[in-house]
Amino acid sequence: MKFPYLKEAVKSLFSKPSTENFPKEVKEAPEGYRGKIVFHPDKCVNCGMCIRVCAPGAITRTIEKVEDGDKVTFQFYLGQCTFCQLCQDFCPRKAIELTKEYLMIAENEEDLMVRGTFIKKAPPKPPVPPVQPKPVAQNDQPKEENK
């Protein structure tokens, strides 16, 4: 008498189930996974390349005038993001990073926003030159005659 799948049956009787025990063991995403965006405002130089490159237009920027420069706020809306990583690739200062975090569950829109604010200082103003006294009108006239 032959039992065709006896070996397989005995093997699976004592092996662990193939189901991942998800909420108890959260697996890490594979290398290179594009997940939640992290923005480093201290590295950003406000070049706007990420906004230019973003296909769905998930990145918005607001600029406010402050005393010592511009107060720049970048806002990444993860509910509109395609997670294509182009903003990270094109960022010249590596200020944007797509992490491996993939659990992005939100009940309102505000939870899906990633924001970063920094102040971009205006270049120092050149010193104001002292006002020179006006040349006397008499000196100008002989010059014109020479010409």
Add this chain to the structure above:
Amino acid sequence: MFEKLIQKGLEKSAWLYHLNTGSCNGCDIELVSVITPRYDAERFGFKIAGSPRHADIIVVSGPITSQSRDRLIRTLAQVPEPKVVVSLGSCPRSCNVFNGSYCVEGPLDKYAPIDVSIAGCPPKPEAIMAGLVRAVEILKEKRRAMK
């Protein structure tokens, strides 16, 4: 006598209805993989129902195209209260890259309040499961509030 038992059963087993409103099929494939043996969402009590009239949770994927808009409204009206609307992926939340297209009619919250949104393009099966578990909690609260 059986009232309590039925209520407990209803709370523990929420039925899903998957509604595709012009999705690119990425999210749909990920949702189907959630009920495979590897992730096995049925251990949380989920079951994909064939009819919206049997469903407790409606999972909407895709930006709402003008063809599917009327069908979306009709389907949502058929779902009995209490219902939970889950937006799967970026598209129902904000139309993603299709935002502003002539055949796309706005994000989902124009037509129905979104209770849980799962971000990602597409989200990982683990993220979908976490979102659905959150949806069940909301469903429980809604059901208790209705009494």
